[in-house]
Amino acid sequence: MARDAQNRSSPRPQGRQIGYARVSTDEQATEAQEIELRSAGCDPIVQEHGSGASRARPALARLLREINAGDTLVVVRLDRLARSVSHLLEVIEDLTLKNAHFRSLRDPIDTTTPQGMFSLQVLGAVAQLERALISERTKAGIQAAKSKGRMPGNPGIREKRPDALAKMTAAQKAAYAHRIQSSADQWLPTVRRMRPDHTWDDISRVLRQRGLDWSPERLRRAVKWMISERFADPALLRKSPPRLPEDRLMTLVAGIYSSNPHLTLREIAVQLERLHERTPRGGTKWSPSSVKNLIDRASRTGLLTATDSTTASSAE
Template identity: 55%
Template sequence: MPLIGYARVSTAEQTLEPQLRELRAAGCALIHEEQASGADRSRPALARLLAQVRPGDTLVVVRLDRLARSLSHLLQVIEVLKAKGAHFRSLGDPIDTTTPQGTFSLQVMGAVAELERALIRERTRAGLRSARAQGRIGGNPALKAGDREALRKLRLARDETYVRKLEGTADAWLPLVRRHRPDMAWDDLARLLNARTGRDGPAWSVERLKRAARRYVRDGLLPPTVLDRAPRRAPDDRLMAIVAGMRHADPDLTLAGIARRLEDMRERTPRGSAKWYPSSVRMLLQRADRMGMVGGASEGQRPLP
């Protein structure tokens, strides 16, 4: 199992040597070195590492804080590794996703992170309600004066808020983008996502989805190929790609359920009708299966009806 090390320091005055010694002693033949703040998610060396990692590889760090400063960012990186069939190990922490105990520890950390986000949201709302009740109006004098440092901090804060919002919705959109781009056009993917999520939160527009994907590509959490132009497809090929995507995203979804989602997306049948029947969905799924667009039993899918 190839071990790939990642070592990071924040400033030029710090040295990587202690980390390098520990990583080499752990068996890492290849080590990616970086000088960057832990709060900065746009780290070129980390992005290259995530782009180059292969199935069976294990990313190794000396401590968790060398990889990420926030639990949410750590979980996102590990999700990328998991999607590529790779693993993660921290030498100074009980995290090793090649073992059941290490995986359990990671799951506990994920649950704690979700609870922490919920508590922060509630404290923020309570603080705003209290301020309004006391007649206080928010405002930053430095911002009003156009102070450059204050404006820079504001941009960073807004960026961090945007990233956190993306992380809160990643379970819905990230797997679809990772699986279907660039084979599926952005507008089809946005409609597929909206049909799947229903009325939970604001609708996903093409631009909102593209912006999210571009941010994750910039942070090394998605490959740049997801931003490539989608190939032109015949109408029937589009429909096959859409129903295949629905089936892969939700293997337990019935033919009637797929039909209802296609109607919600305002897709017309191959014959031009606005009304979808299970038999029409079955026909498209069977054709998609023959073309290799639908995963088989080895991927955990039910047999096609």
């Protein structure tokens, strides 16, 4: 009753209520979850088929990238979103960075209410305690093993046995391939738009502005792997041509806008300032009109379509 009264006194954010329905296998159906989410006012509803133990979920990753400030991600139960407290807190942190919210219909977690935030803080404390206990158990296990004359770790690796080293290398390659493939839809489209006109340093800076932690070296290595597996065009590795400073700014602005067409001119200007890019006249403060001039030039040179340019021009 108290929770109902609190919900009535605290109006929900004005953004969308976006439902997320997940089942583990293709044979299962999300229909029951969808009915409950629609009854709670969710529209749209994102469906996912995948294990809750896996964090590689394309539909959830796309939802987190595209969710807007004020929107609320809604699930029927917490286990539909995450199977661990650490994963749940990671998702909620991503939402918080975008000024979005989270709500579980059957659990007391609702980041739009004081009670829901308190429950979330309790979960955070539990996660911190869990990590501390795991660390203590690990240290105690290592100490006990040493007291009995045993060394921690794989004896085959310590002794550099060829079969053990080969297994370790294969496992590392498989883990790397999984990380690259599961995250490619977050960064590869930007690489395709900006290469080879831009340097790897430029692209990694744009990705970091979007919350993706890529160094130029790691990014180039990932693209090289995608090309070796025939998931990407070898032309992405061509050497970037030398460009005049203003031409470089034009392609940089075109790349930022193409990677997120919903950005306004002012938001692009803010991104350029965060990247410490100088204006065409050498200044540090970017105006929307300077951004618009570069976008118009990019449209005339074919870097952006006419539709893109028209959208950008109206997004003051």
